[in-house]
Amino acid sequence: MPTPDFVVELRKHVGRAELWMPGVTAVIRRDDEVLLVRRSDNGAWAPVTGIVDPGEEPAVCAAREAREEAGVEIQVDRLASTSVMRDVVHANGDRAAYLDLAFACTWLSGDARPCDDECTEVGWFRHDRIPSMKQVLRERIDAALSDEVAARFSRSDGRRGARDRD
Template sequence: MARIEHFNNPNAPRPNSIVVAVTVFVLDDQGRVLLIRRTDNGLWALPGGAQDFGEYIAEAAVRETREEAGVEIEVTDVVGIYTNPNHLVEYSDGEVRQQFSICFRARYVAGVPTTSDESSEVDWITRSDLNSRQIHPSMRLRIDHGYEDRDKPYIG
């Protein structure tokens, strides 16, 4: 399913749903962040997705990282909670979702970056290489917050 990201767009369609979603900020032992290149919009992003019925939110983070990136992680903390009402995602089926995402910090456990139906590329990216990747501003904010290693989670 295709998606269009609307960010501070006054002509964006009105939202018709909010879904609890997660993203995961995880570094390898060289300080590189795990990113996927999404198949639905071609942008680089942290692994993540919607919480399923019957699972804890941290379980969703572990599952989504495994499914999208082939990497096993352990959730260790919260980077932030992202709820900008001016960030909408419009899907080809008519859903227009208002952002609600919890970004977790995680520890790499095992696995080799592997693509999936949702990721055309998966790689550990150096901080200095981030500017050469197409990353949505909202996702870049989460990545930057992850590298800041704040004392308290971002709430916004």
């Protein structure tokens, strides 16, 4: 996956130390299907994801990533979930923690296809035929496909997917 220029600049100052990074997941629906990309770094299927640029609105980032990775135009409908991925160590040794904002999105136009080197394949999958993937990604998809109005979030006490009603 290409590293954003601002991260390359930060790494000049902090080396491989853990960075706190804002990220997005775009769960893109078309009728009863979800768009997934096969990641080039690990070969796994996943929704479209990306890192938010400094000053960029997260929903704008989700739409940009959908264009850049899969060549589709989308409408970002709502925030579906928030979660944190801790203790990520990339292949080059860089460490990060990611705050992810997952959005429920609707496909508007474009023939889905790999548009950059971040994915090798794209496909539309019915919800009941989604390929196996990391549980955290599946939870983001489930949250986006739900009829819930409030966003789900993962809690530091280990309860996943709970909405705060305290």
